[in-house]
Amino acid sequence: MALFEPTACQVDVAAGTMSGATGTYRKRLADLAGLYGDEGAFAAAVQAGGNTIVYDVADFRPSARSGDLIFGITRMSAGCIGEEYYMTRGHIHAVADRPEIYYGQAGQGLMLMESPEGEMRVIEMRAQTICYVPPFWIHRSVNTGTADFVMIFSYPADSGQDYGIIERAGGMRHRVMQGGPKGWQLVGNKDYRPRSTEAVAAVMQP
Numbered sequence: 001m002a003l004f005e006p007t008a009c010q011v012d013v014a015a016g017t018m019s020g021a022t023g024t025y026r027k028r029l030a031d032l033a034g035l036y037g038d039e040g041a042f043a044a045a046v047q048a049g050g051n052t053i054v055y056d057v058a059d060f061r062p063s064a065r066s067g068d069l070i071f072g073i074t075r076m077s078a079g080c081i082g083e084e085y086y087m088t089r090g091h092i093h094a095v096a097d098r099p100e101i102y103y104g105q106a107g108q109g110l111m112l113m114e115s116p117e118g119e120m121r122v123i124e125m126r127a128q129t130i131c132y133v134p135p136f137w138i139h140r141s142v143n144t145g146t147a148d149f150v151m152i153f154s155y156p157a158d159s160g161q162d163y164g165i166i167e168r169a170g171g172m173r174h175r176v177m178q179g180g181p182k183g184w185q186l187v188g189n190k191d192y193r194p195r196s197t198e199a200v201a202a203v204m205q206p
């Protein structure tokens with residue numbers, strides 16, 4: 001069997017990029033309809049600059065084999081829609097028992113996690129924070145700072161992403177808004193619809 005060639009990628013923390021990536025994608029404001037609670041503020045922001053980059057991702061994917069690893073870098077701009085901080089779309093892994101590691105590089109933000117049954121957890125991230133996202137947790141990152149929020153990530157190569165689990169629930173249970181002693185606070189999402197017992201069981205099956 002031919003072995004995969006060992007590889008190194010160079011991280012540019014200031015730019016939030018990585019050399020040697022095999023793939024990249026970029027999310028602009030106009031790509032993120034339906035994510036934010038204040039639809040009027042979102043429409044105004046798109047009107048003012050729908051091309052504004054909210055976040056971009058560069059990754060290295062050696063293969064899709066179950067024993068392999070994908071790794072990469074994510075950079076998120078600072079900003080708000082209304083009082084709600086910029087965030088990633090968020091997902092659960094399509095193979096839901098696959099975990100992920102995030103390693104903070106620059107800026108500050110949150111890893112927002114929700115179990116299929118609707119329990120919420122928040123990990124505060126800054127440079128040198130490692131966050132372990134265990135299997136079965138829906139996850140999304142949020143930039144609560146005033147500068148780029150940059151993280152390295154790695155997850156099993158056969159994980160995949162299911163974005164629909166958040167959309168079907170009307171979002172995550174909480175939104176991250178300006179305010180509170182830390183400058184951010186969790187606020188209940190009025191659009192949230194808890195998953196049915198059947199929907200939870202479908203996610204949790206091995």
Ligand SMILES: [Fe+2]
Pocket residue numbers: 091092093100139155
């Ligand atoms: Fe993930």
